[in-house]
Amino acid sequence: MSYKNFPMVSNVMFGRGSFNQLEDILAPKRINTKAPFIFLVDDVFRSNVWITSRIPLAYDDRIIFVSAKEEPKTEQVDALVEEIILMTKERPSGIIGIGGGTIMDIAKAISIMLTNKGDAKDYQGWDLVKNEAVFHVGIPTISGTGAEVSRTAVLTGPDKKLGINSDFTPFDQVILDSELTKDVPKDQWFYTGMDCYIHCIESLKGTYINTFSETFGEMALKLCKEVFLEGELSSEEAQEKLMMASWHGGMSIVYSQVGVAHALSYGLSYLLGTKHGIGNCIVFDQLEEFYPEGVRMFKAMKEKHNIKLPQGICADLSDRDFDIMIKISLSLDPLWENALGPDWKKIMTPEKIKSLYQKM
């Protein structure tokens, strides 16, 4: 393995109801009264007073509601940065993301783009960010993807779906309040939770695995099983455990990698805009040959929760469409190498990828 130096989330607060501590956390971080806090809040909470009334607004602080119906895009980040610059007298004191993985990634990306010149697409890659980001806080309202703990802000750009991976990307503060996840619709709960489960299988079965990632991955996997398969938990326990699964699952891939499911799912997202969680599920459902045990358990979880995955999403695609998805997917070398070893290109040919997509 290579010796990566992983930057961690600087501060974490855990506990049911801890969202109420937000004002106390932010107060010492206010630079001055002209430098506001900008709250990026998932659009689904627009009329949810239980959440919005607890967002502590003062001076020029603003809430911006952001739709998470689509995967986050570089141009969306650029537009929001522009909007924030225009609406504020001074550089914000902080960016606070309240939502799922999409909002987490947008909040991370905006905090970086407020202090770095150019467009978000210029920073898709590894360690391209020059300047420290604006103070940024992540408050997940759905569990699984692990964006609250990761070193990346995954964005779809004009050329690629790729994260802004940098030492400045991780949140300065995360609040883990499982109560915020209590109203997640069941399908979304399943798809996002399965993102964590699939991470773990890909990480644990990958060639990059090591003791660090293994211990986090096993813990997350155990929690996913408790939540999705064993099902003897109160809803509160299940919410807390899934929130911790998301955290540990995110930590697991710090020193390992994801694999076949993520590599194919990125192609779907890029071409069809398929959301990451459901995309991973659609792909993983077809991967029994690569992850036999993991896929069997996935199918059992799917059945237990009576989840019907969309079928035939690739049925009407042209050869050119397939080529686009194949190109995106094949560009993700580390994922393939982790999944299939250094000779992965012999196994995962364009034809093989096409045949897999054709089943979806």
Next chain:
Amino acid sequence: MSYKNFPMVSNVMFGRGSFNQLEDILAPKRINTKAPFIFLVDDVFRSNVWITSRIPLAYDDRIIFVSAKEEPKTEQVDALVEEIILMTKERPSGIIGIGGGTIMDIAKAISIMLTNKGDAKDYQGWDLVKNEAVFHVGIPTISGTGAEVSRTAVLTGPDKKLGINSDFTPFDQVILDSELTKDVPKDQWFYTGMDCYIHCIESLKGTYINTFSETFGEMALKLCKEVFLEGELSSEEAQEKLMMASWHGGMSIVYSQVGVAHALSYGLSYLLGTKHGIGNCIVFDQLEEFYPEGVRMFKAMKEKHNIKLPQGICADLSDRDFDIMIKISLSLDPLWENALGPDWKKIMTPEKIKSLYQKM
């Protein structure tokens, strides 16, 4: 539970051999050529060229060998700070601790005392530190105590054994290279590893337990069992797993607490200077009434590794000696409350504590 905001280690590097990356990690942190890096290295490595030759010294950088035979003391920290101030032209660029929990705690405390006035004893407690510490790096060479991940620097002062708990205490950088633990003597390996095991039992069986701490504690406990009881690991695997157990065990007590063993062990350390790991073992061996299952497993581990604990260490103590230990131990309210609930004073009377000490 209360909503603590926990500061994490800023950066972590993991991997066998990652100690070789130290130069690359430090280089960008050098303030100028007059502001040296000070390496605090456990005295046992004085003639260990395998370690010392890989410490990257440049300009005015210095190694200070520190004995870890005794528990770290506030006056020892003050003396080292004085020594560092006298030997350096400018405030150091960084403090790097290379050793076990004692060295970790001393390195954390020194980095704080270089930027905060007064004596180390003035900062024993919670959130008394005013100024950000000097950049500090922890490189553990023995696993179990979890000092590499904790928010405290435990010190014995003139009046008490208590940590400097602050947001500035955690390391800015930790390097987890299990190869550095390969030559730990067996007894010490066992005692320090058991510190982790005992943490986990106390945390998981405590009244403060919650999902955050539970997931970390269970993972650490599983790893301890694999290392100390199941014994089917290569020595390299065992070293890696114990290093991760130490990390997870440390994280587990972030949001929970330790319990009876630590509370009594602190009394032994204060009066007799008993090292923390062995002290915890001596105490825990007598706690079957509080942790029946945990103590049974401890005894099995002890037997498997043919460990003979010191006997009769309290045999020759005077009533006054017992009173001192009892006072120190009873002052640790949160530990007792975690272990025995809010009415702990009814259970854990001075007489009861004395009877427990008398067995040791």
